[in-house]
Amino acid sequence: AQTVTQSQPEMSVQEAETVTLSCTYDTSESDYYLFWYKQPPSRQMILVIRQEAYKQQNATENRFSVNFQKAAKSFSLKISDSQLGDAAMYFCAYRSGIQGAQKLVFGQGTRLTINP
Amino acid sequence: EAGVTQFPSHSVIEKGQTVTLRCDPISGHDNLYWYRRVMGKEIKFLLHFVKESKQDESGMPNNRFLAERTGGTYSTLKVQPAELEDSGVYFCASSQVRGALNTEAFFGQGTRLTVV
Numbered sequence: 001a002q003t004v005t006q007s008q009p010e011m012s013v014q015e016a017e018t019v020t021l022s023c024t025y026d027t028s029e030s031d032y033y034l035f036w037y038k039q040p041p042s043r044q045m046i047l048v049i050r051q052e053a054y055k056q057q058n059a060t061e062n063r064f065s066v067n068f069q070k071a072a073k074s075f076s077l078k079i080s081d082s083q084l085g086d087a088a089m090y091f092c093a094y095r096s097g098i099q100g101a102q103k104l105v106f107g108q109g110t111r112l113t114i115n116p
Numbered sequence: 117e118a119g120v121t122q123f124p125s126h127s128v129i130e131k132g133q134t135v136t137l138r139c140d141p142i143s144g145h146d147n148l149y150w151y152r153r154v155m156g157k158e159i160k161f162l163l164h165f166v167k168e169s170k171q172d173e174s175g176m177p178n179n180r181f182l183a184e185r186t187g188g189t190y191s192t193l194k195v196q197p198a199e200l201e202d203s204g205v206y207f208c209a210s211s212q213v214r215g216a217l218n219t220e221a222f223f224g225q226g227t228r229l230t231v232v
Binding site: 004009037039043044045046047050091093102103104106107109 | 119120125147149151153156157158159160161164171172175207211220221222223224225226
């Protein structure tokens with residue numbers, strides 16, 4: 001079975017600084033997807049960024065980028081120029097690449113605080 | 117377009133009582149998922165509907181949990197009788213089916229269940 005580990009329960013960063021959230025996973029599959037989700041307080045969880053395992057290039061979405069190290073099974077999220085609105089719980093998630101596989105396997109989450 | 121909505125947002129019940137959680141997916145989304153996060157731990161998959169059929173219910177913890185999706189629209193998750201360990205946040209998500217592609221899952225804001 002696949003597992004996802006987020007070793008940082010809480011992180012904080014000064015506004016406008018850069019922060020990196022860690023995520024490692026374990027799988028025997030070669031084809032899969034990795035995700036970072038963000039859940040602001042009392043609001044819906046939204047997808048921040050997605051990475052296909054077969055792609056060597058790291059995904060980027062504006063201020064959000066990932067460092068995907070397939071051999072090390074590591075998938076960290078970097079947030080540049082942190083903003084107050086980035087404060088949230090961040091969840092790393094894995095989904096198998098097997099056709100029809102739908103369920104997500106999540107990590108424990110990292111609570112990110114942005115200090116003004 | 118309305119997102120995934122869940123009712124209620126919070127529920128406090130006594131041990132032994134029954135609670136029913138409801139999820140309204142995004143219109144047209146055939147896939148519907150239930151997940152649960154017990155305090156401080158990872159979000160865990162409970163089950164997956166495709167329209168009204170249970171595709172995967174491997175994550176359901178025991179027979180005190182009953183999920184239904186009559187007519188393939190909204191879904192309910194009933195816990196009867198509730199136990200203290202059932203406390204947590206219950207998330208619902210939905211996604212489209214597009215051939216062989218797994219499309220993005222959209223989440224609701226969750227229902228926080230507290231059993232006292």
